[in-house]
Amino acid sequence: MLPRSFFARDALEVARDLLGARLQRGGVALRITEVEAYRWPGDTASHGRHGRTERNDALWGPPGTVYIYLCYGMHHLLNLVTGADGEAAAVLVRACEPLAGLSTIRRRRGGRDGPVLLNGPGKVGAALGLDLGWNGHAVYLPGGLEAYRGTPPKEVLRGPRIGVDYARSTDRAAPWRLAVGESAWVGYRSRLK
DNA sequence: CGTCAGATGATC
DNA sequence: ATCATCTGACGC
Numbered sequence: 001m002l003p004r005s006f007f008a009r010d011a012l013e014v015a016r017d018l019l020g021a022r023l024q025r026g027g028v029a030l031r032i033t034e035v036e037a038y039r040w041p042g043d044t045a046s047h048g049r050h051g052r053t054e055r056n057d058a059l060w061g062p063p064g065t066v067y068i069y070l071c072y073g074m075h076h077l078l079n080l081v082t083g084a085d086g087e088a089a090a091v092l093v094r095a096c097e098p099l100a101g102l103s104t105i106r107r108r109r110g111g112r113d114g115p116v117l118l119n120g121p122g123k124v125g126a127a128l129g130l131d132l133g134w135n136g137h138a139v140y141l142p143g144g145l146e147a148y149r150g151t152p153p154k155e156v157l158r159g160p161r162i163g164v165d166y167a168r169s170t171d172r173a174a175p176w177r178l179a180v181g182e183s184a185w186v187g188y189r190s191r192l193k
Numbered sequence: 194c195g196t197c198a199g200a201t202g203a204t205c
Numbered sequence: 206a207t208c209a210t211c212t213g214a215c216g217c
Contacts, residue, residue, distance in 0.1 A: 036209070045209075055204060072210050073202030079209090092209060112212095122210050163209050190194075 002147045004140045007063035011037040011082040011089040012176060018080065018091055019156060019180050022148040023139075025128050028101030030118065031150055032093055033183040036161045037176040038079070040089035045167035048088020058135040059088045066137045066145065068130055075122030076130045080139060080147070094162070094177070095119045097185040098127065119187040155181025157192035 002021065007014055015037040023030045038046040047056045047069070058067040059081060067079040067090050083089035096118045098105055105116055105127040118124050128145065139147040158175040165172065179186045186192070 038209080047209075050205085053205075069209085070201095070203060072200085072208060074200075075210055077209065094209085120210065161209070166208085 001140055001142070002064075002149060004062075004064040004138075007080060007082050007140070008084065009063075009082060011039045011091055014080070014082045015091045015176070015178050016156065018093075019178055020150045020152045022099065022150040023093070023096065023128065023145065024148060025145045026101070026104075028104050028128060029099040030096035030124070030127065031099055032095075032180075033097050033185045034093075034095035034119075034177070034179040034187065036092040036094055037082075037178070038088075038090050038092065039176070040083050040087040043089075043167075043171055045161060045164040045171045046088055046090075052088070056088065059090055060086060061136055064138055064140040066134050066139060068125070068132055068134050070132065071122065076125035076132070077121045078125050078128065078130055092121060093124050094121045095179070095183075095185050095187055096124050096127070097183060104129075117185065119185050153180040153182065157181050157186070157189075159188075159192040162188060162191075 015035045021032050052060050062085040065081045071077045078093045079090035081090045109126050157179040159177050161177045
């Protein structure tokens with residue numbers, strides 16, 4: 001498993017090293033193919049930009065824990081908290097390649113048929129069956145949601161983060177979205193290089 | 194490939 | 206009012 005110390009670094013470094021890593025919960029296993037770094041301090045795209053609140057409290061927690069929040073009233077987005085305790089930094093998991101548990105993933109996303117494409121953060125949260133109850137969960141401990149070392153990417157693509165138009169222009173343009181180059185499970189591929 | 198609207202609900 | 210999204214519809 002990835003040790004707690006793995007997460008106690010700058011979010012951009014952790015993001016790079018999380019590409020190819022594995023997330024596992026019960027019979028469902030995913031390979032991380034796309035991430036975004038939300039850094040500390042001074043990142044105006046981060047949920048921590050207005051200070052600590054009830055909703056983002058877990059974001060300020062110790063490294064190696066989980067920050068989940070409800071996005072647009074529908075999707076539970078998964079962040080892995082990085083840096084030091086008391087800092088608001090994390091890596092958002094945007095896309096994954098399913099490795100095991102396809103039938104469970106299919107069931108969790110509802111009755112729809114069609115191919116399983118985990119090419120968006122809401123889909124990743126749904127595939128893992130996450131909700132707000134997972135806030136603060138430690139992924140370096142066995143049981144529940146776990147993070148493992150995986151196969152590093154051959155090529156890393158980079159581009160601006162998605163959906164952060166509200167941020168300062170420098171933060172909006174910062175190439176802190178990272179993706180596995182050879183993976184089909186990546187969203188907005190044309191915005192990467 | 195691109196854009197767009199509507200769903201949907203907690204938060205500050 | 207805002208929002209780190211998804212889906213389906215439509216146009217090129």
